[in-house]
Amino acid sequence: MLQRAREAYAQINGRAAPLYGLAASVAMAVPLLVGTLTGYAAAGSTIALGAYLVALRAPEGPYGSQARDLAGGVLMVTVGAAVGGLLSGHTWLAVAVVPPLVALGTAVSQIGSTAGMAVLNSAIRPPTSDVVHSGLLEMIGGLFTTALLLAPWPARRLKPLRAALSEAADAVAEALDAVAQDVGAPDGSVLDKVELDDPELEEVTRKPDWEQRRRAASEALTDARTTYSLYRSGRGREDPTRPERFIEALARIMHEAVTLEAVVEATRNSPPDREWELDTHIAISALAARLRLLSGAVATAGDAPLGGEESAAVRRVVRQTEAIRRAGLAGDEDLVAVALIGQIRRSIDRISGEMNTARRLVAGGLRLKVGAPRLPDPHPMSASARIGRAVRNRTPKFRQVARVLVTAVVSMALAAAFAIPHGQWMTITAMLSLRDTYGETVDRLVQRVGGTAAGSAVAALLLALAPGHLTIILVIFVFGLGAFALRSVNFTYWALFGSPLFLMLLSFSTPSGWATAGERIGLTVAGTVIAFLAVRLLWPTGHVERLPVQLGRMLGVHAELVRAAAAVVDGELPSLPHEKVVAAEEGALAVARTRDRLELERVPDTELIDALLTAVRAAHRVRDRLIAVARMAREEAVDTGPSPRSSTGSPTSWRRPPKGSRTPRRSRPAARPPWRSWRRSSPRSTPT
Amino acid sequence: MEELEEELAALDAHLTRLTKRRRAEIKSGVDREEYTPIRRALLQASGIRHTVGSLRRDVATVIGSCVNAVAPDLGPADGTTETESEPDEPEPTGITPDDSELARDPESTPKNNPGQEKGPG
Known part of the structure; x- marks a missing residue:
């Protein structure tokens, strides 16, 4: 377990994003500072919370795509804050509303955790008569984050x-x-058999x-x-x-x-x-x-x-x-x-x-003109058809959504039944730590517990040394920078900096200290236990059950590619259709992803994993060889004509010439490949 | 599979004939710079032959591994062995000893002509 924890803390999953971290921390710190200086600390805290929730979306890709994602985030935060405000004081109603939202976020990546978090955070605040006001304040925070994150858009569009x-x-x-x-x-x-002490030597040796x-x-x-x-x-x-x-x-x-x-x-x-x-x-x-x-x-x-x-x-x-x-x-x-x-x-x-x-x-110059925004292409299947298919097939995604739903309901019901103060920490840990596989979930829990414990203790120490709003704002700025900039590197950093950050954002108006930090650590551990029990006791992930379908699809798309390559060789197609090559690649990648997930199961089936690795590697080679055959066959495609010394027709073309120069093969389905017919009909005739 | 073996053997034989015809073409006085149909065909068939042989092995590996993954009780299916870990055996070029007299310099060593070592494909 110690080794596992060490590995989880040492993971490097990506590069740091300092500009993103800076934008997010400025978006939170400025409203807090302005609110404190003008005597509206509570309003500033709500705006900062909206900024935090929208920054959580961490949009990637072109700025246009980021803008669409952030706009969706602002809308969800605004509506979520208002709905959460209505639920405030109605604990059991919140238990009925929040878990389905969290499950929906798991199912639809465009929603993510934003909607559930927005509703939950507003629902735990003291009841207020003007829920729309709260929603508008959070919207201002979200818009501020959006503006900061999209500021470089005109200059760095491409x-x-x-x-x-x-x-x-x-x-x-x-x-x-x-x-x-x-x-x-x-x-x-x-x-390759030589073991290298220094992994960096591998690249050159x-x-x-x-x-x-x-x-x-x-x-x-x-x-x-x-x-x-x-x-x-x-x-x-x-x-x-x-x-x-x-x-x-x-x-x-x-x-x-x-x-x-x-x-x-x-x-x-x-x-x-x-x-x-x-x-x-x-x-x-x-x-x-x-x-x-x-x-x-x-x-x-x-x-x-x-x-x-x-x-x-x-x-x-x-x-x-x-x-x-x-x-x-x-x-x-x-x-x-x-x-x-x-x-x-x-x-x-x-x-x-x-x-x-x-x-x-x-x-x-690789230019791309600015054009009018277009609506996204609709999915070929309707939403209801996709949901129906996922439920009927008990897909891994459906199982995961159901697992998150049950975990969220249990953790929120426990917090409500025992009236646990700050029970949302337990719920957030339990429902947001559940991953697709056992291994990923355990890693995430280890990272969250360790990071939260250390981060909460550090924050409490800082606040004990220098209490006051300005200290909190400074800590929020620094921790926000660390949390958002390093989240892509390792989730431990997020737990380390992000946990105290969120703690301070939620209770900005009411001073927190060692007791709150202790509660946070205790409830995080409780949430960890619930998530661990969920991943051990609830239904399996369903990846093994999906394998026959995925393997069948992989074989099917490769068979299609073989047929297409044969058509290219026969001259019926000019080249391999790109979509068939991509389909073959995606078929193999789907199996490879399942294989990776099976490796992260609690007791991995090594024989199955090895068989899948062999199948995927061979599938990649099959695709490459078909590409090579198709390219070589189409090179300088010519009908070689009769040999000067042969009486048996075309001596050299063992595939069909391009369309137009001969009758297509389909019109003569029984025809043998030319080299066969040529071999059988022609004696070994050496031109002299 | 048997039919495929026949097809591949036919392709080998075809390549053999192409080699002979190209040699004969050169002897018959065709301009050496001319890009003749036989020269083109030889260019195509030589590369494809090896690739198709490898393709056959890889297809067998894919099918075998898939069957093994979903139904291990069936035992190892045809081609379950991961061929990539095995050293690649030189494939016969399909050039018979007779052909090789045409295709090769008599003074050249046989090690560079796997077809000559292994005989007809």
């Missing part, structure tokens, strides 16, 4: 998009590096894992597409915008890298006699370096150098492959090896060409 595009370009460059390392690389398994980097690049491209799609001004246009064309150029480079990796792997079995590896390695590395330059130029909006269009390394590999080809023509090289080297050269050429396209796009 920064999130540039960051996403730059990260995608970097990830594709990393994948190219992995291909370069695979060229003529010795077996890395020997080195181990060969980069192609599959891992390919997945990372794929995810980065998906993120870039998602970020772009959040800029609603770019939607609905017929002609693709420059950022869109840049993303597609990166995707084509990535697909070509997949093909290149497949050919490099094939060449390992049929290498030419002549040296080819060093030049190829350097050329691919040079292409990766050029892509990194483009990434830098995108990130800095053109301030960084773009690099040249020509590459000496690529020219050199062209000369080398030409020499190998000539040797092949002279009979000095295996023709299969020569053909494979030719494929490598063509892939490098195409990547270089795509890179020049991307370079021209970056040089011209």
Whole structure:
């Protein structure tokens, strides 16, 4: 348990967000300061609470998307505060209203914990006759936070998009590096078995894992597409915008890298006699370096150098492959090896060409005009249909929502039945600590208990040393900065700084001290016990039960992709449909996510987890190989025509030519693949 | 699976013939710089052959692992072994000893011609 706690406290989940922390703490401290100085401390406290609740949403992505999220947050806080005010003094009514709201927040990510927290925090305040006034005050706080968080919008509108595009370009460059390392690389398994004391050495001593980097690049491209799609001004246009064309150029480079990796792997079995590896390695590395330059130029909006269009390394590999080809023509090289080297050269050429396209796009500026806001696209299924499906299938999400609902009802009912003062601490800990898996919940509880205990003690000590409103405001500012800036790094920081912060915000008008801090710690522990019992005693998460469906879907979408690849080879399709490639990737990722969750169960089924890991890895390889086959098959698609010395028709085309040049295969369903029919009908005829 | 084996063997044989025809084409005096249909086809088939072989193994692994995950009692299904951990065996190029005389320099060592070592695919 001690080891688990140490690991939970040492987790680093992301980067700090100092500007976000500063905006949130200013949004809370200013109303408190103004209220204290003007004699309206209670009103200032309510405004600060509204600011806190809206800042909790931590919106990400483009500013337009953040604005929509924050606007929703302000609305929920305003209405929630008014509804909570009506519930004030009616404890059991609050027990009936708050838990369903919290459960709804678990089910709908756009709602989150904001609605439940807004109602709960208002419901515990002393009854007031003017609930609308409270709602309006909290709305002012929420709007203040929104204004501060969105202040950089005009100046940094495209920064999130540039960051996403730059990260995608970097990830594709990393994948190219992995291909370069695979060229003529010795077996890395020997080195992999060596245990390194310093994990940082791993990057320089181990060969980069192609599959891992390919997945990372794929995810980065998906993120870039998602970020772009959040800029609603770019939607609905017929002609693709420059950022869109840049993303597609990166995707084509990535697909070509997949093909290149497949050919490099094939060449390992049929290498030419002549040296080819060093030049190829350097050329691919040079292409990766050029892509990194483009990434830098995108990130800095053109301030960084773009690099040249020509590459000496690529020219050199062209000369080398030409020499190998000539040797092949002279009979000095295996023709299969020569053909494979030719494929490598063509892939490098195409990547270089795509890179020049991307370079021209970056040089011209990745702009996106400001457009009128558009309504979000409706979900293909209605809300009632989705709820019905989740209930019928007992999905993991539905089970989680039900678990949160039961936990919230129990904790609030206990607090109400025993009239526990500050019982909301127990409820907040219990209902907000429940995660999707046992492991995540335990980690969250450990982080919350440890952080809350330490934070509450520190806050109480500070207030004991220097009591008074100005001290509290200063502590709120500093703790707010720490809590909101470091929340993305580790939840422990949130519990450490955020718990006393919330404590002081709620009881700003009434001084709190050691007793309140002690109560907070005790109730947090009680909430932890309730959450732990919920995760142990209530129904299972349902991830194992969903596996057959997910695996079936994964196999189905991959089968579709195989059929599409066959259609490309047959000339019925020009290329693999993007949506089928994405569907295959998402199918495999869904299984991978379930596998990750199963690892976090209390007693993980290691055999099942290993089988899923094997299936997911192989599925990723299947998709990559199909991409490679489709690209190689469509390359210079020609009908090779009759052989000069053969009487058996087409001698070389074992797949169908493009549409239009022949009758499509579907009109002749019984036809054999050309190499089979050719093999059976034609004797071994060597042209002489 | 048997049918697939036949198809892959046919593809190997096709590649063998392409190699021979390309060699014959060169001997018959076709311009070496000319991008002929046979040259193009050889370029395509050589890369695809290896990839399709790997694809077959990976598809078997996916299916086997999925079956293993949902019904471990059924025992290991075909292809359950994780092939990626095994060293890749060199695949036959489909070039027969006869072909190799055309395709290779007589002075070259056989180690660089797996097809010659393993015989016809």
